[in-house]
Amino acid sequence: MNNKGGYSICTTDVLVIGVEAAGAYAAVKASEDEDVDVIAITKGSDIARAGATVTASHSTFAVECQGLHDLLGAPTDTRDSPEAFFEDMVKEGKYVNDQMLVESLVRECAPRAKEMESWGFQWDKTQFYASPGHTYQREIFGLDTSGPQMCRVMKRILESRPNSQIMGNMLALDLLTSGDEIAGAVALDLLTGELVVFEAQCVIIATGGAQALYPYVSTGREMTGDGHAMAYRAGAEFHDMEYIQFIPGELIWPPGWMVGVQPFVMFDGLYWWYNGLGDRFMRRWDPMRIEDVTRDIRSIGVATEVLEGRASEHGGIYASFAHLPSDVVDNVGRTRRRGWISSSGFDYNPLVEMMKEGTAIELANYCHFWMGGIKINVDGETNIPGLYASGECCGGVHGANRLSGGALTQCIVQGARAGIAASAHAKKTSRPEVDSEQVEACRAWVYRPLEREGGTNPMELRDKVTEFADSHTGPVRDHEMLEEAIAEAERLKKVELPHLYCKTKNPAYNLEWVHAIQTANIVQVMEIVAHSALPVRNSRGAHYRRDYPDTDNDNFIKSVVAKQVEGRCEVRFEPVKITSITPPKGRRPYPG
């Protein structure tokens, strides 16, 4: 195998990077025009074999009830409307949402849901939910699953069209530009270890969040912000990267359950939490509701105990049923459809038995969702002509806190918008010339870990970075931590990343090499997060500053925009885009 060898060139009109909910929807819409060729690449082995959508099996789509009723014929609460949904999103987003993006989401969610039905997606029109923050029961499930079913529907459409193609095992590395415009992207064919150059007038990034910057994730561990990193290097702007959603749902002890335990074992209000000193610490955050508060406050309460040295034995907090008689726990189990067995077959009975005997389990925060991301307008356009983005990799629509059901809805609305806009743009522009120097520059950095004879182990560096990110850019931050995070990101880029080294030299399906590339990406994301969070000297939604614990509506109803300028991350404030809800004034103790 010759690492210096040639590479394949694939030519297309629209290249989509990431093919789960947002990317697949974008690819379907872009390829509706049969004159437009679309290639959709994923680093997973296939659609729905990587990313967050597949883990959203029992997640909801939030769709305003009027539309659910009129378009889908669902028996819903007709007091709801796009306006009511809009108000909930902006209020719970703590007034920093881009209201133009919210308008688009609340008005287009129902037509998109109807469109999915016309493609064969089956909705469960019998149950509707209202998670905290939703005034009406507007959360709706897919009939068997939500995310995986959606991916199956999209895959069928994309495979049936002659002008669209899904390519798996393609790890996108860098965007290519020609002058100010996008010219395509370079990817690594993981199966062969060779580069593939995609020449395209339009690129849509739909790579999801960067959960893997943190030690625990509610998604797959491959969510490494690849799209963020390549967009940043190409000069794209980022929007409110300081808002990241965490949930204390990772079961860290006993080991091995691997998935978030919260939905399966834990009923809200059923369990009590203790810190390492045996103190029911959530009383300090809310003496009345204690553990039964919203997710942002829970994650901030847990992070505070860990940061201040009061963690449980394995670095989290204790959760216990010990205050409950065991027959009460048994009765709770009986009221559940599948007892203590999860939807995908995980059997939590051994854990419940252990807890009934009085042993606590240990929980930690996992990274669940990224509210911040690439800055887009309603059509998914970025500041780079030809570069589009959609879904979780984009910022703005959720503000400082996302409501349940908002993620999949964001994917279908923004995916469609970006797909339609990119398709139209591709038709009226000619394909720019790819600059071979950019391809060579990409090749140079990407192959270096294989060429070095010694250096830093990618997995060890990844563990160091995630541990550092958790303690410096987690739910709780202060000025010193963020300054340290900026310095550490610079040090990592200068000192550690240039020494990443793979013991395994064969480039074909070399996981060590994949980790090296991904670790560089999470470092890049950490730098953007730290720079974005530093000037936001108040606490709001998912961003808690222990040095500025108040929510300051007089000075910080602002959007933070970050961008690479001459090798440095520059941050500026912009006014929040407001269409109909004027944010409140004044300063209040968190949560505002």
Next chain:
Amino acid sequence: MSEGEEERDVIIAKVLRFDPTIDEEPHFETYEVPKYKVGRQTLAKVLEYIFESIDPSLAYYVTCNRALCNGCVAMINGKAGLLCMTETTDEVTIEPAANHRVIKDLMVVPEEEDRVQQQVLKRSGKSKYL
């Protein structure tokens, strides 16, 4: 466990290794993986340990970790199963899924999807930048 026998503190994992770019034939390698004293040790965790602490050349595929993507299908003690869902036994044999093209070790691609993708890559031109 018979009387007098001490409980083992390692798992013996036999993994079928095959790198088509180097090896002529697949071969088994045997690894000793520390056994959890408490908790639930899935084969995904066993393979992760081998990859991160013993042999980084191992190729395998695990993502969702909750039996949703079916990406981690493999032959486990001779039967098809998911690595993320299957708890390990004291001795376990792991081989790649049947009816798939083996890329390397346990990493496989379904024959049909592989065929389509290879066609696209073949249609595409080779580099003009060389």
